[in-house]
Amino acid sequence: xxxxxxxxxxxxxxxxxxxxxxxxxxxxxxxxxxxxxxxxxxxxxxxxxxxxxxxxxxxxxxxxxxxxxxxxxxxxxxxxxxxxxxxxxxxxxxxxxxxxxxxxxxxxxxxxxxxxxxxxxxxxxxxxxxxxxxxxxxxxxxxxxxxxxxxxxxxxxxxxxxxxxxxxxxxxxxxxxxxxxxxxxxxxxxxxxxxxxxxxxxxxxxxxxxxxxxxxxxxxxxxxxxx
Amino acid sequence: xxxxxxxxxxxxxxxxxxxxxxxxxxxxxxxxxxxxxxxxxxxxxxxxxxxxxxxxxxxxxxxxxxxxxxxxxxxxxxxxxxxxxxxxxxxxxxxxxxxxxxxxxxxxxxxxxxxxxxxxxxxxxxxxxxxxxxxxxxxxxxxxxxxxxxxxxxxxxxxxxxxxxxxxxxxxxxxxxxxxxxxxxxxxxxxxxxxxxxxxxxxxxxxxxxxxxxxxxxxxxxxxxxx
DNA sequence: GTAAAGCGATAACAATTGTTAAGAAATGCT
DNA sequence: AGCATTTCTTAACAATTGTTATCGCTTTAC
Numbered sequence: 385x386x387x388x389x390x391x392x393x394x395x396x397x398x399x400x401x402x403x404x405x406x407x408x409x410x411x412x413x414x415x416x417x418x419x420x421x422x423x424x425x426x427x428x429x430x431x432x433x434x435x436x437x438x439x440x441x442x443x444x445x446x447x448x449x450x451x452x453x454x455x456x457x458x459x460x461x462x463x464x465x466x467x468x469x470x471x472x473x474x475x476x477x478x479x480x481x482x483x484x485x486x487x488x489x490x491x492x493x494x495x496x497x498x499x500x501x502x503x504x505x506x507x508x509x510x511x512x513x514x515x516x517x518x519x520x521x522x523x524x525x526x527x528x529x530x531x532x533x534x535x536x537x538x539x540x541x542x543x544x545x546x547x548x549x550x551x552x553x554x555x556x557x558x559x560x561x562x563x564x565x566x567x568x569x570x571x572x573x574x575x576x577x578x579x580x581x582x583x584x585x586x587x588x589x590x591x592x593x594x595x596x597x598x599x600x601x602x603x604x605x606x607x608x609x610x611x
Numbered sequence: 612x613x614x615x616x617x618x619x620x621x622x623x624x625x626x627x628x629x630x631x632x633x634x635x636x637x638x639x640x641x642x643x644x645x646x647x648x649x650x651x652x653x654x655x656x657x658x659x660x661x662x663x664x665x666x667x668x669x670x671x672x673x674x675x676x677x678x679x680x681x682x683x684x685x686x687x688x689x690x691x692x693x694x695x696x697x698x699x700x701x702x703x704x705x706x707x708x709x710x711x712x713x714x715x716x717x718x719x720x721x722x723x724x725x726x727x728x729x730x731x732x733x734x735x736x737x738x739x740x741x742x743x744x745x746x747x748x749x750x751x752x753x754x755x756x757x758x759x760x761x762x763x764x765x766x767x768x769x770x771x772x773x774x775x776x777x778x779x780x781x782x783x784x785x786x787x788x789x790x791x792x793x794x795x796x797x798x799x800x801x802x803x804x805x806x807x808x809x810x811x812x813x814x815x816x817x818x819x820x821x822x823x824x825x826x827x828x829x830x831x832x833x834x835x836x837x838x
Numbered sequence: 839g840t841a842a843a844g845c846g847a848t849a850a851c852a853a854t855t856g857t858t859a860a861g862a863a864a865t866g867c868t
Numbered sequence: 869a870g871c872a873t874t875t876c877t878t879a880a881c882a883a884t885t886g887t888t889a890t891c892g893c894t895t896t897a898c
Contacts, residue, residue, distance in 0.1 A: 483790060483794065485794050490793060490794070492789075492790070492793055504782065504783070504786075505783045505786065508779070509783075514786070514787065514790055515790065548775050548778070551775075551778050551779050551782055552735070552778050554782050555731070555778055555781050555782040555785060556731070556732045556736075558782060558785040558786055558789060559731075559732065559741070559785055560741065561789060562719075562785060562788055562789045562792065563710060563719070563741055563742065565789065565792060565793070566717060566719055566792070566825060567710065567712050567717065570855095589874085589875065589876090590875070590876065591874095591875070591876080598793060599855075599856090600855075600856060600857080601875085601876070601877090602855085602856075602857080602858095602876095602877085602878085603854085603855055603856075604876090605876065605877050605878075606854090606855085606877095606878095608876095608877095609877085609878095797885095816844085816845065816846090817845070817846060818844095818845070818846080826885075826886090827885075827886060827887080828845090828846070828847090829846095829847085829848080829885085829886075829887080829888095830884085830885055830886075831846090832846065832847050832848075833847095833848095833884090833885085835846095835847090836847085836848095
């Protein structure tokens with residue numbers, strides 16, 4: 385199967401920049417609503433700044449820590465309850481986060497190309513992960529091991545500072561995610577997906593979308609028939 | 612009314628330590644489940660450490676930045692959409708966070724004595740707050756103004772570092788909050804409140820509890836009749 | 839002390855969603 | 869291409885929650 389995806393000998397086309405700058409998952413940006421593609425714009429502004437270039441140069445120093453791997457569909461990268469030792473950066477493909485409730489699988493976030501994925505608490509505190517990480521499509525990932533991550537932080541105060549800044553941004557993001565989840569009905573949230581993240585609806589199977597919206601796939605069909 | 616609460620001439624009995632160490636709201640710890648009173652234990656351990664004492668001594672240097680105020684019930688400390696210039700530390704009383712959806716008021720967090728409250732994004736980025744902050748009971752608060760907060764951070768690398776550490780903890784907390792909200796039904800979450808945070812049920816009016824659980828007060832009455 | 843406001847419980851009815859099952863279409867594998 | 873698996877839609881019925889209104893009790897304000 386992987387053989388049919390001729391990426392193995394394909395020249396990598398992305399440039400190596402801060403791999404976790406985009407760590408706020410794009411799939412869920414429809415929920416805070418205000419984050420849709422805003423980071424792309426912010427990214428452009430940063431890209432113009434000298435500091436940005438300096439930071440990218442700093443990331444470039446640790447490029448060798450990221451191991452490139454091709455991963456098939458429905459591969460569990462991290463299982464809920466395990467301790468995470470790796471972070472993932474997506475070059476190609478789609479990933480979902482999920483957890484188990486009474487035998488039922490609940491999806492709550494999607495990640496796409498250019499985004500970083502991890503179970504931060506597990507990774508940083510050696511605690512069992514609260515959720516699983518799984519590929520939805522065939523993926524090309526760049527994988528950072530925990531030890532290399534620590535080495536990187538110790539070696540570069542600049543990167544350490546940047547990651548702290550991102551922690552705050554993620555806090556803000558989760559706050560918005562949380563509020564949006566409370567605030568909007570599944571139907572409202574589906575409509576936001578339609579308007580702001582159509583790529584999710586095109587690439588992710590409906591039953592994952594339903595799970596993500598917190599409803600059954602039957603209810604999702606009903607919602608889709610209402611519009 | 613405030614005159615009947617004879618705190619005005621009452622000697623302050625708390626000691627001035629890191630006022631935001633307890634910034635993870637206690638009211639919602641029932642949701643992550645695993646955080647219930649755990650911080651109190653962690654606090655004790657920290658209190659034994661020399662570093663802890665050093666940090667408290669550092670906080671003590673900025674005690675004068677915190678303005679003590681007595682606030683009556685149902686006082687809006689920050690209105691949704693406004694820009695926050697203050698952080699609050701509760702000496703006495705109860706505070707809730709809420710936002711408005713189609714004319715309806717939705718409560719999502721409670722704070723009690725010993726806890727810090729703020730709209731972090733608004734405070735830090737000068738953005739309109741996503742929610743309101745309101746007292747449920749008569750309160751005694753220690754209020755930190757934004758300028759003083761900035762002065763404090765610039766003056767003390769130790770405190771700056773401590774606040775960064777807390778940011779990560781808050782990120783973890785919100786992640787758990789989010790997952791718990793998705794995972795558990797209102798009834799399950801009500802039962803957790805019963806077991807782990809009975810003080811909330813005793814002090815907070817039922818209709819706020821219902822709102823917090825994401826249901827109407829009628830549904831909450833039904834749930835209460837089921838147990 | 840009295841009036842008003844606030845709070846909680848309950849009933850009746852409407853609306854929404856879940857569960858289960860069946861069928862059709864799309865996708866994956868050999 | 870054929871077959872197996874997965875995905876999506878739909879119907880029927882059950883379960884749950886929302887909306888509205890009413891009542892009684894408690895608290896607050898004057």
